[in-house]
Amino acid sequence: MFRHPFRKAFGLTFLYGFIIIGIFILQFRSESVILKNAGLLRISVSQTQDADGNMSLKNTVGVSFKGISFTADDVHPAVLLNSKTQNQTPLTLLSWEQPSPQSFKFNFTENTALTFTVSDTSPRASLSIAAQLPDSDSSLSLYYNPVSGYSVTEQSRSKQLFSSKNISYTMSANQIKDTQIILTKNANVAMYTRLDPTKAFTFASIPMDSQTATAAAYETTVSDFRNTLVSQANSAFSDSSTISETVVAAFVAEMASQSRYQEAIKAVPDSFKNGARRTYFTSPYFNTLVAMNPSLVMANENFASMIQNAIEHNSIDVFSADNIADYMLRNEKLENVKLLAALPATIQDFQPTLVQATSILQVYLSLKKADSPLAEAFQLVTEQCLNSITQACTLSVSDDTLTLHDRDFAAGFVQTVETGTVLINYGKLFAVPEYCAGGYMLINTAFAQNKAADLRTLAELYPILIKNNANYPxxxxxxxxxxxxxxxxxxxxxxxxxxxxxxxxxxxxxxxxxxxxxxxxxxxxxxxxxxxxxxxxxxxxxxxxxxxxxxxxxxxxxxxxxxxxxxxxxxxxxxxxxxxxxxx
Structure with a gap:
């Protein structure tokens, strides 16, 4: 039985090799990769075939663009984060689709989705990544990495610069970590755009043919906003426990502007009218003036205390307090109010943040409109405030969008609308149309990127956007x-x-x-x-x-x-x- 050992060994080796090769062939026959392109955007999705010939998706998504790649698979999954429970849920790919010739959408578990859209097919195209999230407490993390030849040369909490020898791109998102971008319900879009260092943004550089920068588009946005607020408020009144005083004020004021004041008063639940959540704020609608007046007195005392503290600590953050301009107008003879008005101009190397610049300009415009002598002191710093806002802007001509970043942070929805409104009001008051265009563009972009804003956010925006409705308290x-x-x-x-x-x-x-x-x-x-x-x-x-x-x-x-x-x-x-x- 051992007469031909070498022949037998050779035969067994050949047999085993044939079996192994067969296994590899069968495996590769059962798995395949779908590749798609849209200009510089390239996506890959893996799928597998079962014994019956049925194809199913694997949890493997790859997306690459000029200088960067994104991955969602079992090793580097996209993760759903919940800010309340702190739960982290890895997501699994369910399906994918191509909604347009320049975009790809990936649907994941937990009612989430990611849409990658390239602006055009030119070499200067930009990329946007939009997240669909289940609720306002959710955020999504997505793995990314620079591709060969590119490296991260500058980075902050919300922006990174990807550079090669001859070209650079900036990525901006709500939050950017070393290998992950974080998208939230209110800041659900990340942008990856080509950087042209020779072109610094100015409001005059907004293209004349921009549709987002028009008053007509702005009026449509505001009209839709007002209708949405009334609709959501009417629905919310069925559960009075979710109603806030700002929601009620915005609802009644908007209904009053439509000559539906009595209807609005009746629609507000009695549990709110007679409850403990009311203050002086809504007393013009619902009486009990004497009982509510102490809260108005307290608000005035708080303003006085904040102003005193600001003067002592040389702080300009107080200008962002709601209704601070109104307090200054009715107390403009007070010495502390005069000192507060003069404070910004006394700060050496005055370089306000986006929030500070916006709030100071807002106070200045309110005082100027009322012909208050306090306005004069602010004129010394308006240019620096406008410069701070200008430097915070990022224009994407291909997407027709204008967004804001304040140093290490992407500006939130409310802040963007507030800054945009200040620019519009400043542009109208001093006849500077490019500031109006910038304000329109910021607000239209912000609403386009925050279509799922909740009722509380809409109510917070109401007195910012609808300045001319005196029916608001x-x-x-x-x-x-x-x-x-x-x-x-x-x-x-x-x-x-x-x-x-x-x-x-x-x-x-x-x-x-x-x-x-x-x-x-x-x-x-x-x-x-x-x-x-x-x-x-x-x-x-x-x-x-x-x-x-x-x-x-x-x-x-x-x-x-x-x-x-x-x-x-x-x-x-x-x-x-x-x-x-x-x-x-």
């Missing part, structure tokens, strides 16, 4: 000539205050829609001996808000008039008498 300075500034917290379109020559009488005229009722807190009203509404003498009554007519109550100690105004006519007149001798 606001502070209104009525008279600065008296010893004490007369001002109101109101939702009226206008209120005027005028004293006669010898200051024995004052006429208050309140403008609001005829037939509707609202409530006003007026500060700075000196003690009076009589009051007339509709030409009739009225007396103070603690139940004045419950009657189906106008009425009032007065706090002589604080010089505060609490007024219910039920409009028999659009312009309701209230006459105050400070002397027992009345002029005929």
């Amino acid at each position: 606001h502070s209104l300075v009525m008279d600065k000539n008296s010893n004490e500034t007369v001002w109101a917290w109101t939702c009226a379109s206008n209120i005027t205050y005028e004293e006669n020559e010898n200051s024995s009488e004052a006429l208050i005229t309140v403008s609001f829609k005829q037939g509707d009722s609202h409530y006003i807190i007026i500060n700075g009203i000196k003690p009076f001996v009589g009051i007339e509404i509709y030409g009739l003498s009225f007396h103070t009554d603690p139940r004045f808000e419950t009657y189906n007519s106008s009425g009032y109550i007065y706090n002589e100690k604080t010089h505060t008039l609490f007024l219910k105004s039920r409009h028999k006519v659009s312009n309701e007149k209230i006459r105050l008498y400070f002397s027992t001798v009345r002029n005929e």
Whole structure:
């Protein structure tokens, strides 16, 4: 049996080799790779074939573009992150599609998707990566790596520079780590664009044919925003536990602008109207003025404290506080307010951040519009503020988009809209059309990239975008000539205050829609001996808000008039008498 050992060994070796080769052939026959191109964009997806000949996708996605590659597979999976639970869920590829000749969409588990879109097929094309996420608490991480010949030469938290010998690209995203980009619900797009270092951005460099930079596109965006807010608010009112005061204010103000004020008041759940979540803020709609006034007093005290702290620490962050300009307008005679207005110009090497530049310009524009002498001090720093905003801008001509980055961070949705609004208002006030175009472009881009914004975000944006709706609760300075500034917290379109020559009488005229009722807190009203509404003498009554007519109550100690105004006519007149001798 051992007569031919070499022949037998050779035969077995040949047999085993044949079997192994056969296994490899069968394996490669059962697996394949799908390759697709769109200009500089190249994608690969692996699939496998079972014994019955059915094809199924493997969890292997590869995407490459000029200088960079992205991967989602079992080794480097795309991961869904939850900010509340801190859970990290690796994602598995379910399907892929090509929605357009220049984009590829990959659908993953957990109701997530990634869409890679190339701007065009030219050598100067840019790439965008958009994430579809299940909810506002989610974010998605995607693995990336520079390809051969490229390296990361500059990096920050939200931007990286990929360079080769002759060309560079910038990648911007909500957050960028060493090998991962992080996309969130409100910042769900990353951009990878070719860098031209010889072309620094200016607002004048926005292309004349840009559709995103037009007033018409902006008006469409704002109109859609207003409709969406009303629709979402109406749906949210079925669960009053989710309603915030800013949501209610935005909803009622917008409905009032459509002559649907009473409908809006009735739509707000009673649990909110009578609940503990209300403050002075919505008191112009829902009464209980006296009970809500302490929260208004507290807000004023907080402003005074913040301003004092800002002066002591040479800090300009206070300008980003909501309604700080209104406080300055009604207290412009205070020494601390004057010092605050002068503060930015006293800072050496003044280089404000995007947030600081935007807020300072916003305060300046509010003061300038009101002809306040405080505005003059801000004129010394407006140029630096505009430069900071300009340097934060990234223009993509191919995508017709304009985005913001503030040093190491991508600007959020609300911040971008706020900066865009400031640019529009500045451009209109000083007749600089390129600033208007920049503002339109920023806002239109931001809304296009944040189509799934929640109701709270929309409500936060409302007073920023819709500045001309006086039905939104606001502070209104009525008279600065008296010893004490007369001002109101109101939702009226206008209120005027005028004293006669010898200051024995004052006429208050309140403008609001005829037939509707609202409530006003007026500060700075000196003690009076009589009051007339509709030409009739009225007396103070603690139940004045419950009657189906106008009425009032007065706090002589604080010089505060609490007024219910039920409009028999659009312009309701209230006459105050400070002397027992009345002029005929």
